[in-house]
Amino acid sequence: MTSAAMALLAVAALLIGFAKTAIGGVASIAVTIFALVLPTRESTAAILLLLIVGDFVAVWHYRRDADIALLRRLLPAVLPGLLLGALFLSRVDDSTLRRAIGGLLLVLAALQLVLTWRSPDASRVGSSRAAAGSTGAAAGFATMTANAAGPVMTLYLVAQGVDKRRFLGTSALFFFGVNLCKVPFSVGLGLFGSETLSRTLALLPFVLVGTWVGLHTARRLSQTRFDQAVLAATAVSALALLVG
Template sequence: MTLTSLVLLAVAALLVGFAKTAIGGLGSVAVAIFAFVLPTRESTAAILLLLIVGDVVAVWHYRRDADWRLIRRLVPAVLPGLALGALFLAWVDDTTLRRTIGVLLLALAALQLVLTRRSTDTSQVGGSRAAAIGTGAAAGFATMTANAAGAVMTLYLVAQGVEKRRFLGTSALFFFGVNLCKLPFSAGLGLFDADTAKRTVLLVPFVLVGTWVGLHTARRLSQSRFDQAVLVATVVSAVALVVR
């Protein structure tokens, strides 16, 4: 592996940590970097282990802010989404799938921005049972095929006007559970090997630095700036999925 590749992976690991404790949508940019440097399937497993490291830090810091009611509404649909994503990852062209997910995220982000500019109250629709089921299934599918569930969750929580710390705590706990559930699926697909483990150990310090920077950044962001930042990050991550 070249020095340039190592630097890119280190930057991606920093973004993983930062996304977990501050602006979640940026996680997909890290996913895109990993897929650029490593073979696609190998990159999926490599970044999953780093995501879990970031999850542990985020859950510890935001554990008192998680909204269990929101999480309980999403969980029932996540496992079917994961299973469907695993099937597609095993049998279908995952590049096409990632680009499809990216286009859908762009469309959803555009809709959210339009509704926000028109001062439309989206909390009633965002808080419906159908939205919870759709988000849970989409998050499971997107995270299994493209590690892109952060953007799905962002749009769901923004639509409900969730406060910053509640947003971060709910996302942290939700994705910690989701990523743990992904481990057996990824192992069953044969995505873990010795090189992946070594690479993870080397990159963990960068993830931890990213979480530290993210914690300090989140404290300084006002609620309005936070909402704007997560939507912009969602658009950036969707573009990353489309073009990578």
């Protein structure tokens, strides 16, 4: 791998750490970088280990802010979504997977934009069992195939009207659990080679630096800017994958 490629992966690792403790949508840009630099299948495993490290830091810092009740509504539907995502991964080539990731992210970004203009009844819809079930299944599929369930969770949590710290705490706990569950699936698909593991170890310090920057940024970020940044990051990364 060239030094330029490793530098891009280091930037992506920084963005992962930043996303986990500040603006979740920025992780979509990291997903895009990994999918463009590495073979797409390999990229899903390489980035997964880095995401788990970022999740751990975020869970520890925001441990008092997680909303367990919201998570309980999602969990029953996550496993079917993971299984469907694993099946999809086993059947498509890299080019198809890359464009599927981009299309998925772009659709979710559009849904977030619609949600910004939602009707007064949106919070009631977001609290329904159907919304929780569909969010859980979509998050499971998106995170298994693309490590890209952040926009799905954003839709759900914004519909609940959660504040910034509750948003970050709930997302952190959800993704820490889901990403740990994904490890056996990725191992079964043969995605964890020795090169992937050694590259992950080399990038870990950059994730930790990113989490530190994110924690300091989150304290200064307003809720409006937070929502706008998540949407913009998701849209940019989706377009990059679709045209890449």
